[in-house]
Amino acid sequence: xxxVQAGHVPILGLQRDPNGPVRDGRxxxxxILSVKQFSKADIQYVFSVAEEMRTMVxxxxxxxxxxxxxxxxxxxxxxxxxxxxxxAAINRLGGGAIPISEVKFxxxxxxxxxxxxxxxxxxxxxxxxxxxxETGAADTxxxxxxxxxxxxxxxxxxxxxxxxxxxxxxxxxxxxxxxLTVTMLGDLKYGRTVHSLARLLTLFNVKVRxxxxxxxxFPPGILEEVRAKGLQVTEHTSMEDVVPDTDIxxxxxxxxxxxEDLKAYEAVQGSYVITSETMKLARKDMVLMHxxxxxxxxxxxxxxxxxxxxxxxxxxxxxxxxxxxAMVLGRA
Amino acid sequence: xxxVQAGHVPILGLQRDPNGPVRDGRxxxxxILSVKQFSKADIQYVFSVAEEMRTMVxxxxxxxxxxxxxxxxxxxxxxxxxxxxxxAAINRLGGGAIPISEVKFxxxxxxxxxxxxxxxxxxxxxxxxxxxxETGAADTxxxxxxxxxxxxxxxxxxxxxxxxxxxxxxxxxxxxxxxLTVTMLGDLKYGRTVHSLARLLTLFNVKVRxxxxxxxxFPPGILEEVRAKGLQVTEHTSMEDVVPDTDIxxxxxxxxxxxEDLKAYEAVQGSYVITSETMKLARKDMVLMHxxxxxxxxxxxxxxxxxxxxxxxxxxxxxxxxxxxAMVLGRA
Amino acid sequence: xxxVQAGHVPILGLQRDPNGPVRDGRxxxxxILSVKQFSKADIQYVFSVAEEMRTMVxxxxxxxxxxxxxxxxxxxxxxxxxxxxxxAAINRLGGGAIPISEVKFxxxxxxxxxxxxxxxxxxxxxxxxxxxxETGAADTxxxxxxxxxxxxxxxxxxxxxxxxxxxxxxxxxxxxxxxLTVTMLGDLKYGRTVHSLARLLTLFNVKVRxxxxxxxxFPPGILEEVRAKGLQVTEHTSMEDVVPDTDIxxxxxxxxxxxEDLKAYEAVQGSYVITSETMKLARKDMVLMHxxxxxxxxxxxxxxxxxxxxxxxxxxxxxxxxxxxAMVLGRA
Numbered sequence: 001x002x003x004v005q006a007g008h009v010p011i012l013g014l015q016r017d018p019n020g021p022v023r024d025g026r027x028x029x030x031x032i033l034s035v036k037q038f039s040k041a042d043i044q045y046v047f048s049v050a051e052e053m054r055t056m057v058x059x060x061x062x063x064x065x066x067x068x069x070x071x072x073x074x075x076x077x078x079x080x081x082x083x084x085x086x087x088a089a090i091n092r093l094g095g096g097a098i099p100i101s102e103v104k105f106x107x108x109x110x111x112x113x114x115x116x117x118x119x120x121x122x123x124x125x126x127x128x129x130x131x132x133x134e135t136g137a138a139d140t141x142x143x144x145x146x147x148x149x150x151x152x153x154x155x156x157x158x159x160x161x162x163x164x165x166x167x168x169x170x171x172x173x174x175x176x177x178x179x180l181t182v183t184m185l186g187d188l189k190y191g192r193t194v195h196s197l198a199r200l201l202t203l204f205n206v207k208v209r210x211x212x213x214x215x216x217x218f219p220p221g222i223l224e225e226v227r228a229k230g231l232q233v234t235e236h237t238s239m240e241d242v243v244p245d246t247d248i249x250x251x252x253x254x255x256x257x258x259x260e261d262l263k264a265y266e267a268v269q270g271s272y273v274i275t276s277e278t279m280k281l282a283r284k285d286m287v288l289m290h291x292x293x294x295x296x297x298x299x300x301x302x303x304x305x306x307x308x309x310x311x312x313x314x315x316x317x318x319x320x321x322x323x324x325x326a327m328v329l330g331r332a
Numbered sequence: 333x334x335x336v337q338a339g340h341v342p343i344l345g346l347q348r349d350p351n352g353p354v355r356d357g358r359x360x361x362x363x364i365l366s367v368k369q370f371s372k373a374d375i376q377y378v379f380s381v382a383e384e385m386r387t388m389v390x391x392x393x394x395x396x397x398x399x400x401x402x403x404x405x406x407x408x409x410x411x412x413x414x415x416x417x418x419x420a421a422i423n424r425l426g427g428g429a430i431p432i433s434e435v436k437f438x439x440x441x442x443x444x445x446x447x448x449x450x451x452x453x454x455x456x457x458x459x460x461x462x463x464x465x466e467t468g469a470a471d472t473x474x475x476x477x478x479x480x481x482x483x484x485x486x487x488x489x490x491x492x493x494x495x496x497x498x499x500x501x502x503x504x505x506x507x508x509x510x511x512l513t514v515t516m517l518g519d520l521k522y523g524r525t526v527h528s529l530a531r532l533l534t535l536f537n538v539k540v541r542x543x544x545x546x547x548x549x550f551p552p553g554i555l556e557e558v559r560a561k562g563l564q565v566t567e568h569t570s571m572e573d574v575v576p577d578t579d580i581x582x583x584x585x586x587x588x589x590x591x592e593d594l595k596a597y598e599a600v601q602g603s604y605v606i607t608s609e610t611m612k613l614a615r616k617d618m619v620l621m622h623x624x625x626x627x628x629x630x631x632x633x634x635x636x637x638x639x640x641x642x643x644x645x646x647x648x649x650x651x652x653x654x655x656x657x658a659m660v661l662g663r664a
Numbered sequence: 665x666x667x668v669q670a671g672h673v674p675i676l677g678l679q680r681d682p683n684g685p686v687r688d689g690r691x692x693x694x695x696i697l698s699v700k701q702f703s704k705a706d707i708q709y710v711f712s713v714a715e716e717m718r719t720m721v722x723x724x725x726x727x728x729x730x731x732x733x734x735x736x737x738x739x740x741x742x743x744x745x746x747x748x749x750x751x752a753a754i755n756r757l758g759g760g761a762i763p764i765s766e767v768k769f770x771x772x773x774x775x776x777x778x779x780x781x782x783x784x785x786x787x788x789x790x791x792x793x794x795x796x797x798e799t800g801a802a803d804t805x806x807x808x809x810x811x812x813x814x815x816x817x818x819x820x821x822x823x824x825x826x827x828x829x830x831x832x833x834x835x836x837x838x839x840x841x842x843x844l845t846v847t848m849l850g851d852l853k854y855g856r857t858v859h860s861l862a863r864l865l866t867l868f869n870v871k872v873r874x875x876x877x878x879x880x881x882f883p884p885g886i887l888e889e890v891r892a893k894g895l896q897v898t899e900h901t902s903m904e905d906v907v908p909d910t911d912i913x914x915x916x917x918x919x920x921x922x923x924e925d926l927k928a929y930e931a932v933q934g935s936y937v938i939t940s941e942t943m944k945l946a947r948k949d950m951v952l953m954h955x956x957x958x959x960x961x962x963x964x965x966x967x968x969x970x971x972x973x974x975x976x977x978x979x980x981x982x983x984x985x986x987x988x989x990a991m992v993l994g995r996a
Contacts, residue, residue, distance in 0.1 A: 393732050394731075394732030412764050413784060416785065624784060625780060643784070643787065646788075647787040
């Protein structure tokens, strides 16, 4: 299998879209820390590579674009879903992984600082995927690390690869990002993914509708921020009013851990459950998304509806993470 | 190294037994959930592939039959032995693994259901090995998963790969399965492996002897089931009576966790210990097996006896698991 | 990529130093249990291979010298740093790893003995890296294991790969081991690494200075042992007296877990902190080392000083561990 030069030739001889973005290797050696670092052209770049990854996985499953590269998966707060996704991504590109999810037992528990930990791991690995419970941890790590850091979630801060895969899902499911009405539903206060997705959507011509109980409204600061960038946003409390005109329905999990009172949790948790009845209100081409895991926000009876895209969303995540790994390692 | 087509040509040019089973790829894309799904011909198929795996490992250690394939090792109740065996198996076939043994920290602990977890993992992996504490979990997972599920133990239910490796051990050690006297010893009530092995033995012409304390007798329901299928079974309490005529002595661990009372455990635990003295009663060609781990049921002084097959049994397990992976992935 | 014959040809066509040690494959199939097993010629052998590993990693990152080999990483007491280092090492040599750091959940917790565990793992893996909390565990494991065991730390006993990487760091940073003054600072009582390093240094023409608080002095028994072998050693309590003449300053972590009283810990912990002021006293070519993790013994302001070698030391560790793996597997 021939090896490709960084960003200059298509992966394994795929015919590349002549109208697609020029591959200038702009992400080679870069950290992926925040959605804020991505321009519209950057996102088109990521998606162009992610589509090639999709084609390659569908054709051959795995290929050796990153053969010999080693990924350190440093998870201070474990997330099977995200770490599995990155380990699968590096495996499908022919590279290897060092999974580190037992941070509580590690040097860190002996008092080692994050800067020392990443400076140790950069001696072993070519790229570090970091999940951390403290907001800003990825930025700190990046300041000390010569190898690319990919932020896989830091506290209530950023989770840029999730936001990119959410956006890529919309692109793949609908063929465009412009002209759509995107409805976000559920916990819009603590749901990190909807904040990041809203920021990315400011780059496109979309309408956003926010549906939540009063106690879980979208944070005013971020709302102001995205409106200042021209995003059309309206707030609602009733799901039934907005579902019929919705192109993308993005449902979030209401996280029990943010409630002091179990009753308050249950009241809110049950208030926006998507059922077969809800889907009858929706358009034939609506796309139903969820970052997963779900705990009842979408009834299992909806799973077989072709509009239910949340398991395909997982698959798109693999392609986006493969693309990001190849890009920061200078191979796409 | 040339790649082989599914089930049609021998692995890497090995001369295949012309009297062996026709390789029709019958397991491609199938789940491995229960010993009950295997006919005698199926077992011959598995063993024929497992013997090729043995030859290849002995010749070259590792080969690229499953290069590019990714195994998700999803262990809700951790088992170093079984997960290590599967990770070694996929490694020796050139593929990669996603080890997930920290299920308590994962999405599952956030309330995710098994169906959602396997539908997520099938986006990343080509095959899923599942261990779960609930009987029937593997069946549930299989209903929702498009990729093959291999049941690596579900509660007190099934552990089919263990039963197959036990049977393969007998085949390899004695050259046949027919005409043997198999004695099962120890905890026959809770010992999942002896139940599955007994079921598989109904396919062959063997005599089975069950030796246990009264409180740990083989479950009457399963006993009736295997007798109805024609298996000759007798029950005993004294080991000394049956050892001299035994071809295969299968010793099981008495699991402390099933006893409320430590004294009752100790009384039973010590009652059937295999020592050098026991081995003096046994035939020169007897095969001594144990699913491991042991906690004293076989004295360490027996380890150097050539009839002690329990560490070879571990090795045979690698070959059987390599065979099953190659088969469900359509490569054997 | 051509495969090389064990120890007979240079790795991937590298020009080998004609004055270097003859590669006779003397470590093929051997255990690495203690620094005491290494002669001066052995160490030159290890370092000669480690330098080739360094060259190869700098040139190509990863190469297939151990393609198809499987490493079992059996850690009874978890150490992210050491296990990551070995997993990276086998990955960069093209092999695979079975990480086992959850020993508390494993067969071991069901009462399995170390001899049984290693006899199980040798059926799956080609080499076993073992960390254990009990002194002597590696020797026990080696007695039962046909595959090479590499001791990655057993209790307060040995940690030979750390000692070898420490020595290799001195060699690489200063170009020689002879004629140097090596100062060891901090916890010299419980610090396993300084004991092993001192033993290795007896093979070379060096002066050793030991600086510690009274309560953490170097163990008299080991002091006597290394002096009997001709090592020139002096003991000190003041850092300032010895730093100016020091070639190698080896700082150790004061481990909180060894103190019953937090106050006593803090008094000692703060007594030998390396700061920019300390570095002003030091020679321009002094090499500052630390086995990491550190918890304040070296101020972060020193990190950018070119004499601060502790993160390079981590990198050298990768090369040494790659060398040891290749050697015991008969490939160097």
